[in-house]
Amino acid sequence: LERKVITAANSAGMRVLGPNIFGIYSSKVSLNATFGPGDVKPGNAAIITQSGALGIAMIGKTSSEGIGLSTIVSLGNKGDMDETDILDYLANDDSTKVIMAYIEGITNGDKLVPYLKEVTRKKPVIVIKSGRSKRGALAAASHTGSLAGSDEVFDAIMRQCGVLRAENLDEAFNWMKFLGKNPTPKSERGVIITNGGGIGVMATDACEKYDIPLLDEPELLKKTFSEIMPSFGSTRNPIDITGQASSTDYQRALMKALESDSIDFVMSLYCQTSDFDRERYSEMLRLVYNEFKTREKPIGFSLVGGEEVERCVDELGREGIPIFKGVYELVSCFGALVRYRRTISAEPSRVEDMDIGTERIERIIDNALEDGRDFLLSYECKEVLSECGLPTARGKIVTGIREAVEVADEIGYPVVMKVVSRDVLHKSDAGGVALDLSGREEVMDAYQLIMRNVKDHNPHAKIEGIEVSEMIPQGLETIVGGRRDPSFGPIIMFGLGGIYVEIMKDVSFRALPIDRKEAVSLMKEIRSYPLLLGVRGEKSKDTDALIDVMLKVGALLRKVNRISDIEINPLFVYERGNGVKVVDIRIMIRKEREVEG
Template sequence: MTIRNLNFLFAPRSVAVIGATERPGSVGATVLRNVLAGGFGGPIYPVNPKHQTVGGRRCYHAVAALPEAPDLALICTSPTTVPDLISQLGERGTRAAIVMTAGLGAPAGRHGHTLRQAMLHAAQPHLLRILGPNCVGLLAPHIGLNASFAQAGSTPGSLAMVSQSGAMVAAVLDWAAARGIGFSAFVSLGDCSDVDVADVLDYLAGDAETHAILLYLEGIGNARKFMSAARSAARCKPTLVLKAGRVPEGARAAATHTGALAGTDLVCDAAIRRAGMLRVASTEELFEAAETLAQPHPLRGRRLAIMTNGGGPGVMAADALVAGGGELAQLGHATLERLASGLPSNWSYSNPVDIIGDAPPERYAHALRELLAADEADAVLLIHAPTAIVPAGRIAQELAPLLQQRQRLVLCCWMGGASVEQAAELTRKAGAPVFATPEAAVEAFLQLSSYARNQRLLMEVPSSRCGPHADTVAARALVRRMLAAGCLSMGETDAKALLEAYGIPVVPTRAVPDDDAALNAAAEIGYPVVVKVLSPDVPHKSDVGGVVLDIDHEDALRNALSAIRSRLAALRPEARIAGYSVQKMVRRRQARELIAGIASDPVFGPVLLFGHGGVDVEAVADQAVALPPLNHVLAADLVSRTRVARLLGATRGAPAANMEAVYDVLVRLSQLVIDLPEVVELDVNPLLADSSGALALDARVRLAPAAEGNVRQLAIMPYPEHLEQRCTWQGEPLLLRPIRPEDGAAHQLFFSRLTAEDVRFRMFTSVSALSPAQLARFTQIDYAREMAFVAIREHEGAPDETLGVVRVVADPDHVRGEFAVTVRSDLKGRGLGRLLMEMLIGYCRASGLSEIIGEALLDNERLLELARALGFSSRHSGAGTVLLSLRLADGTGAGKTEHPAAK
């Protein structure tokens, strides 16, 4: 369940406070006082069997005695009373409750159920939504509702705050009140027994009063539900996250380097980035970033131009920018000449643009005007240090018109105290964010840059296919064979066979049982060779001297094998030797050693890791993680977030590594983990990369049978290849399949071949071409919530044609889906629309939707006729449109929307 009945939580017409009292310091007294003081305009009903009046209002002795069913109930009673109260409220017709009470983990009876479970079972038949238990409550300032026991209220604003910590609620409300920050909603989630962060994100994404969403997170439950809700919210509103738990409590034991390195916080950071949200490190950063992201001009790149009236502050800003990964804009000759025309001869002639300390207001305006016109900069930072020559307020007055008319981001830093207060206020009113120090302004710019990058990644919805040369049949057979034999750890030879099945280049390796077999293998491979010990008790061979390189003749190999046995006997006497692996010695002097792999996170499931490889991988600690599925764009972003990425470019005496080959390995590992969920850990270390490509030297894999419950689903649903169908239409073959991001160009061409009338039928307005944002919205979809099928005419050696498209967008509760269908104008009337609609109806029924709805213009006769033929009912809306509806099943979507108590 997601947003079902949450409107009664955020916008109730009446409120009951159950457990209301006048006892000082009690939760019931505080909650009632806050509700009464908040200015809520609807009826407020105190409930307590021990009182006739509370807070000057009539008090009702029981839920049954209330004059009406309250939209929202606030429960402040003892834990044992909660399940029965929820049952009574549900029977009366209440559809939302906030349970402030803690301690519902206690047993509810003889059958092992907890009070929490009993509460949810009581709510289930009535679809009554529960916030909490053990929460501070909720504030909806726009309707004057303070349904909490927080010590402070809030004024109305455009920010929504959602917190998993009650202590943070009190602290942030206090902090925000002191700074004049208001909220559209403030939610304390408590134990998230029913309403969780994903539910609230879904609701706030559609809330007109909320312009940005702030999250304080301590943990995430259902990763796919969270990612779908977060990606949906972040597409339409800035969503910022303050996540606790950056420092791991301790490293867990893992069979592979990847399993040990992929820490939970790294994974959570990757999830936030992939969802298009922005992570910040402190409460202050949370609100500063919200203010900066509210600017009307989105940031397009990482190049910052700095103008200052003092060299020192400009240098401080430049240092902070470069250290944070930003880029100092390189101003071209023409821009420098235009700047020079209005600046004194001793200005800096570079970025930072030092306009000198005696600058009058006109000089500031000249420099800002020219920098705003410079194509070399993505944003401008204005720094002013107070002087006795010109008051800061006069400078701000001169700049205000430029700031109001600007088409590019400008950040203002007014250094000092009382002398710059007027200037700071004037520039705020002009719409520019203001900061007290150069470093704070640069940090805000870097956050904006990160947010812009995350938004670009949000639009990437990769296919689960990695291209040719993936032998999934052989790979699955190998995994099944290993599991059938009870072997959960693949040695180097089998691991390389698995990689090879996915087209990842490997060094041919032979596993041998003893010394003689090793000598024979080396003679056949040809010296020089590498020999490694094979032992089920030694996950990392280098730790015990189990690897010998560059063996160039038979006697050297004999000595190496003997030395390996001696070292193993000394360091790990209990370790069993199963044999050795022998492979050709690879001499790629200019290759960089990398690591790539797969790990399993307890929350987000499979993740991919990349970083600096070799024997010192843990000590170097240079890695980044990403959630699958990946495409080359996402793989490039993963690589860019490591320090070793800087070593992959051209260096003295070494050409740049073939980056496309590195990205290709990561994309193929992404497909491997999609196809083979039994692979829970995988190392490729080292992965060599140079100008000739990438090569896996060593690999290790850990498996887990799916039946053991160790296999977790992907947090982001990949392209559903299993839904592809081939059919014959009008005597020609067609491919019907889900839409892919790669369909952008074909979709734009398809749209261009629609008549103006057909565009009006689909868009309800006149549109000549799809904007990039519209095109992305149509082709880059979240398959967990939306589906679009395209009819494709394939052409050998030429781009495929899109002939028609049908789509459905499910509501967050996955009960009802809204459909739309469009066929290329020159192909209408030939049955293609019906073919697509029948495919969509089958998909919707199988996915658990109960109803498909749609809207059509009154004169869209073809669609209305098709809908009637498919069994849709229709009714006029009174607004020139017809509402269409097709019931697929009774209930709530085949279990997809059941109340948490039923799970």
């Protein structure tokens, strides 16, 4: 029935929202067609939600938080319209400054990603997604599949798109309120002004957590604040005007920051003192906030204290002033603001068209499918990489001991031997690999041992032969993989490779396509990134060659849609100028009907 209704509506030129929604709200046309509260405050924040009950609750929360709304849209089952349709509208809606979306699941992520990249360059997008557990992770034959849990992929792709992902509803509302009330800073030169050293230190720690750089120019800060600073205060950032400061002293310090062209945002922290006067202090904060608002310089406040202080925070918060009871709440908001500034300041992506020999690759896949396989054999994988211009080990498949020795002599010792069998996907587990063979006798022994091991492991295994290839010099072991995510389509993964992949899980993801700048970002996200730069006297690694591999693997996945998974592990990375080398590769393929489905 749902499909019939949507089809009929679409054929008449209409779109359908829902079903299973609680309605919509628009301040622009004074429409409140929801089951929620009727006293919605008009404003510049928009909410998109999949959850009906939570959506209604969020309407009520905006009123208590002093947040005005431009739009509320309930998506429901997304039978026709989804997030992309609503984002497309809100991106060009002049009455909307900030967008918040509650998401439970994404089905058309490959369609959503380009929309998000476009929208976040115009206005902030805040997302809350439920389901941070790994239950949604799909089991797959490759490490890429097993590690690409739905939340890890979602989190990385949201960062890629410039989306601000909140940990919880309270944080999302804090960000929505704060970003809706503050302009984007001209730079990242910010200061903390406080009357208490303790909360100043807490805020400084939080700034490191949220990646907020603080202005660190002692002479400039001394010149700016020395006039209002007691002898026992500190003009270092955080600016500590001490607990002796009156509300007037505090106001003067904040105004000094406002008047300075070298300071672009201010975090104001206040600890309750014995002479705290709620009415006087509230009026001072109103005046300061309005001055900052007029001059378009971001400011936020955090007040820590007892009942009177919390009452002050509640009153000013309802008026729409960005004020919080906790230090971390305030710093978290500035973290979101700084990240948004980086998004809109970044250069747009410029994806290169990589030369891939798709015709030859498609024929290789045809042959594998005709053979009844959903994966490529090792020599087929090498042929695919060759068509992508990626460096692999020299080698040849042999079917006898004498031939194995001849090939090893031709390649040069040491060599590696690996079984080639459609029935053996994990060669090491079957005893089908022999490494660092340095002479003829070792090659002959290894040939017989591999054949025996594989037959013991799987008596019915069909063995096409044994691959003899050069022993590649050791390099830094990395992994480059890709797969077709059920939500976001083709994605790429990079991380620390080899045997450490499953243990360390030091990997990150991106939706394809990516450009060189995004590939660099992908590298920098892993914890072991310093290994690529060189540690303990080691020289830096050839990251340019590594980036080329990422871009070519990404292009391969995008251009050959019958490849479902690809995993290069390990990929040895050598010192700068010496390139990279593929040691092992696995490619999984899809049948035609799976692609069409």
